[in-house]
Amino acid sequence: MSQEPDDFDNMVQRLGMERLEGKKYVKRLAGGGQATACIYEEPSGQTVVAKLLIAPRSPVEVERFIAEAEALLKLAELRALTHSIVRGVSKAMRIEGLPIFYFFMELAPGTSLASRLEHRPPPWNWQEALEMIMRITSALQPAHAFQYVHRDLHPGNIMIDDAAYSQAQWKEDGTSTGVKVLDFGVHTNVITKMFKPEDPAIETFRPVGSVKHASPEALATPARVRPVSDMWSIGVIFYRLLTGKMPFFGDxxxxxxxxxxxGNYKEPDAILGAKPSEEKVVLKVLRGLLNPDQQMRLVSGELITIARDILFEGLANACENEPELSDLYFRYRGDIWVCPECRHLVHPFGSRCSVCGRPQEEWLHWKFRT
Incomplete structure (x- = not known):
């Protein structure tokens, strides 16, 4: 039985939007926030997403929409982002005679993390939760390297491709995380802001996006967000995966x-599946992400390194055997070495071990100390 057209389908027909640039309208995909997403089909049969901005309320919305299309096109040119950011395939255009703007982007396979949370309510096993945020961070890290700040990171903007999420593919190709980040509609770029500080498409003096996932600086001084602001949002997601709750509330x-x-939140009473040594390092990761001080918060590369060390390098067991290692590791973000002479744990600031004087070039990284 064919499905009856809804009000949006009827609007598409009335306004002559069944075809855009030779592509055929299929269905509405999602709506909300500032824009609506629809699926269109190429003459070749390939499907793409058209993002539509219908009857914008202000010129700022239009400029921000155009900026998103331009950002996705730029990010699509970066090879490192091929697997992690939904690629843009056209610049923003206006439908002639209508207050409707659109651009095309790829259709990301899989389901959203929000949908997954509905079908598998947390708390999750700590290893699953940690691997999930590691992959989300890995997907976002190349954008952070070019100083893009997403500003609206939450489970609904994270797509998971089950076929690409297997452990084997992750190890073979570090860029293929099985995760794609969607919706750069309220993004900003730190470098661009330096040259266009008053650009309304990237500047704002009020919070944007999901405020429950927003960092302290995003809520208090939105103009001062940095890539590390997204890491707070990842911390909120991590907390939710571990507990099934949100860390912060406000009327x-x-x-x-x-x-x-x-930065005061109730730490989880228990971490599902974690031994005491594992629970200790997981809580340290959580504290590192939900630190209200931007300078002390974990950045994307640090989180990825720490998560890999916990999941694949036995960091939790190492910290259990050497309690001093845990504090030093997180203080220096994993850059910890061992003097082979006296087994003293050191951070490579000096040229010799402060205990026995062994030269720095003879020290062993903590992973290879045995």
Whole structure:
């Protein structure tokens, strides 16, 4: 039985939007926020997504929409982002005679993390949770390297391709994470802001996106966000995966801004599947992500290194055997060495071991100390 057209389908027909640039309208995919996503079919049969901005309320919305299309095209040119960011395939255009703007981008396979959470409510096993945020961070890291800040990172904007998520593919190709990041509609770029500080498409003086996932600086001073601001959002996602709850609550936006700025949250009573040594390092990761001080918060590369060391290099067991290692490791973000002479744990600031004087070139990295 064919499905009856809904109001949106009827609007598409009335406005002559059944075809855009030779592509045939298939169905509405999602709507919400500032734009609507629809599936269109190429003459070849390949499907793409058209993002539509219908009757924008202000010129700022239009400029931000155009900026998103341009950003996705630029990111699509970066080979490192081929597997991790939904690629743009056209610049933003206006439908002649209508207050409707659109651009095309690839259709990401899989389902959203939000949908997965509905079907598999947390708490998740700590290893699954940690691997998930490691992959999300790996997907976002190349964009961070070019100083793009997503600003609206939450489970609904993270797509998971089950076929590409297998452990084997992750190890063979570090760029193929099985995760794609969607919706750069409220992104900003730190470098661009240096040259166009008043650009309304990238500047804002009020919080944008999902405020429950927003960092303290995104709530208090939105103009000062940095890539590390996205890491707070990843910390919120991590907390939810571990507990099934949100770490911060507020009756008003002002309350939420105050509470997040203090960084006080209830640590999980238990970490599913974790031994005491594993629980200790997982909680340290959580603290590193949900640190209200941007300078002390984990950046994307640090989180990836730490997560890999915990999941694949036996960091938790090493910390259990050498309690001193845990504090030093997280203080120096994994850059910890061992003097083979006296077994003293050191950070490579000096040229010799401070205990026995062994030269730095003879020290062993903590992973290879045995």
């Amino acid at each position: 008003t936006l002002l309350d939420l801004a105050r509470i997040t700025s203090e």
